[in-house]
Amino acid sequence: MIRIHHLNCGTCCPIGGRLFDGYSRGLSAHLVCHCLLIETDAGLVLIDTGYGAQDVSRPRERLSNFFRALNRPQLRPDETALAQVRRLGFEPADVRHIVVTHLDFDHASGIEDFPNARIHVTAREKEVADQRRGGAFVSRKRYRPQQWDEAMNWSLYPLGGGERWFGFDAVRDLEGLPPEILLVPLAGHTWGHAGIAIREDDGRWLFYAGDAYFHHAEIDGENRTCPPGLRGYQRLMQVDAHARMANQRRVRALSSDHGDRVRIFCAHDLTEFEALTRHSIT
Template sequence: MSDWQVHAVKYADRNARTRADSFIFDDNHDAPHAMDYFIWVLQRGDEIILVDTGYDTTEATVRDRPIRIDPAEALAPLGIAPGDITTLIVTHLHYDHAGGLHLFPNATIHLQAAEMAYATGPCMCRDTLRMPFTADHVCEAIKRVYSGRCVFHDGDGQIADGVTVHCLGGHSRGLQAVRVRTSAGWLCLASDAAHFYENVFSRKPFPIVVDLEDMLEGFDRLQGLASAPQMIIPGHDPLVMSHFPQDKTDYIVRLDRGPETWNFSS
């Protein structure tokens, strides 16, 4: 079968952050450190797979984290309408990755069983662990289960030819990365298994963590899933927008041909 095209679609950013918000161990903890927010689109002929949904204007208001463009509208330059999405990989159920499930009503979601158990289990009684989740988003995922439109995976799983998911945990109990076959080799969409290049390549854990050992082991696993280090795509790093070529518009970059430039430190 042919290879996949992969696009990163940036729908939001947050600049009022410091390196202390991104790394547990960092000597320069007061320095500014911006974060971008993405969803990802896989295309091969008429096949479309969406990876994550972002969050909508309602969630943006509640959390005081504005978005630049509604994730459903952001797909228009790629010729995709929300109703076209029938396969949706949810890397985990945090608000910024599953906060737009309702925007894609025709989609069957692919989710790790461990993530659903975590997001609906005793850990959610603890404020610190519950903070990245929003109950309405989790309930929307549950509705997909009851309507027969949720496929659960337990560890590694295949979504389509050339597209697999891999449970890494760490940041959330059932966090999964996505491995995609491209013309430049195996691309790994790390999602929040590595928010930034520095997380994985400097082995600096992200502060929101359920299991630190799983997070550190996940950094190693990411490097095994990708054909080369530059084919690991972190979930929130603004450097992605500068390393990869723009396509269609200024908030979309194409990933499947590899980066034009690459370094992992800002």
């Protein structure tokens, strides 16, 4: 039996309003860093970490000036995964596993807040992030090795050779975790980017697509759309446009063909986060 908590581990307010997020009326847009905390028999499992406690206290050392200016993260202490884990009545040591979609600064910054956790990520992502490769300028800014260089317990997974899940290749059961949690490679945004599939107790699935898309309307069948600010940001961050768009089409097909069995959400869409938060409470 598992229990899932939806956490916003970082609010970002880039300039652009509705041109960036599709709905904000003011000058600033509002994006979230959607993370999950899962209670399992193997202990707590954190899916992505958002911004960490050290980013809040030492942002200039931990984050690039470029992305701080572009994304305008609010860096609130109460939004860190560390603070929210404690608010739910747990201790940091209770987090035994962290599964990251990729190692971008806004997805992996809290790794060192949970020193007892094993980190699960694709081997390709760890290799590229350690070397800060994959797009010369962006890679020097997006990957911040100081955010995870003290973490010693890593489980790395190849991009191919696993079982199939709703037509997706290369899904891997994760070491030490229940089979209800799967890693689904979705390259394009980064070379080793992946989604995370979680089977709920009723047999249906949650699919956290990470940064495979950024706006809920991008997977809305024939009526798909994306605000221009987010469209430009995705292009800025992509390492392989063909792979990113191909995987986005596959996620869209998953939504249209299996929407009754799989609920899909991405990392930064406030609308999806609020809907899932309400759903988890009811």
